[in-house]
Amino acid sequence: MLPFLHEEKANNDPQPPTSAVREVVGVTWFPPPPTLFKVNVDGATTKHQNFVGVGSVIRDELGRVVAAMSRQIPAPLGPLEVEAKAFEAGLQLARDMGFQDIILEGDSLILVRALCGLSLPPSTIDSMVVGMQLLSSDFRTVYVSHVRRQGNKPAHILAKYALGINESVVWIEETPCCIEQALIQDFVTVSGI
Template sequence: MVPTPRPLFKINVDGAVATAAKKAGVGVIVRDELGRVEAAMCRNLNAPLGAIETESMAIEARLLFAKDIDIRDIVVQSDSLILVKALNGTSVPPSAISVVVQGILDLSLSFRKVEFSHVKRQGNRSAHVVAKHALSIVDFIIWIEETPCFLEQALIHDVTSQVFH
């Protein structure tokens, strides 16, 4: 008997930085193997972080979120090539994020399957919209099996850009 293949969830992450306000936000979109949104999350970091630090925190938040909602087989997509290369072991992470990268790698051991993949910025639009929304909230918001209205247009763009093929 052949075991049923487990669904592989695609998780897009992005960070947004508001330098003047001295805060950053992260956005997470979880999709099933057909590209349907299963969950989304945004978190205001309320800290003056740079772009690479925010992106690394977004990936860490995504892993924690996936673990919390009991997803164990994932592909993490980020538009930060520096981070993806560091997480795949093909380059050394910048010193500013080396501790966070090690934490992400340690956390990824609690999953059955984790892949880190680079996606161009235009293929990560939905996660960026959610990250920008995080800048306007106090803490965090999670949507399970529902899509916030501010995200609808970006999701349509993702589908028409054939992000899932």
Template sequence: MAVKLIKEHRLSNHRITVPNVTTNTNWDPPQSPWYKVNIDGVVFSSLQATSVGVVVRDHARQVVAAMSKKLWVGLGPLEVEAKAIEEAIDFAWDIGLQDVVFECDSKVLRGALTRANTPSVAIVNVISSCLLRLQNFKSVKLSHVRRQRNKLAHILVQYAKSLENFVTWIEDNPIPIQSALAQDIMTFASY
């Protein structure tokens, strides 16, 4: 009973910040000492599989870590996006991040995670799990972005189609995103 009360207290008192959504189509770095985790998920119906792409970058726009993962489960589009966020939360925790901006291209999921709307029955358990896990971080922000600003995660989610399981990169630029990353950095430098 006491454990349940503690969990309920933590869940009701943990603050998640929701930054304003901008119309800029370029990726914006987080402020130091924060890290930004971009997330995407996709369904490969023909393979009866889904995949997750995660890119972690710092204030200097450098890739700190990345993951491309295939999940051999049949999920719908909303469920795979929720699963992608859950995987990204675990990945961010596993690599030791504390101040994190989680950025995805699903307004529905951002709304569910910030309690702005009630999650669909199909994802309510995953959302509950995510909310509990987010409490472990020192600070969390949740942001919605347009797909154009989530390009690197989208490339990694597509790359997962060729995988049997998953691959991670730590302090290394994944080959599948090197060209897009270079373009992003050059675009930023021209401002």
């Protein structure tokens, strides 16, 4: 079971809770505390296709992109299953990049609650949730956070981008041009400009 993190600016505690469970009401993206990296993930499906896309973007406390990924998966998955694949791909990218302390954030409340042990996962994703909980043991710290779709646009764009490519693309310390505008919007929203 992973800690559930609620990120709301009204919370005066600058450090994430170690095991607190709080209700999610956040809509916008917020940068992680200085000691953590935030891994935002999302999945995308298409009609009449036998593949799906997943996207992940990892950012530091200043909102800078340190890694990003778009991957096409050749399988006819439903929306919940592709979201699970996106969470899994984000964890794998963070592990492969060598990050030890992360916040895994996506817009599927069902998955966030299942990963944190707050509810039982649907049977279609049960084994993937167990696998992600095991994969999380490769990290020193993993918090799981829910954000509404409005706060997850860069990951959503990368997931949609994956539908038009073969296999996968990874960007390291480079910002994919397809998400630049969404990243600027996140910065404007967070800074109040």
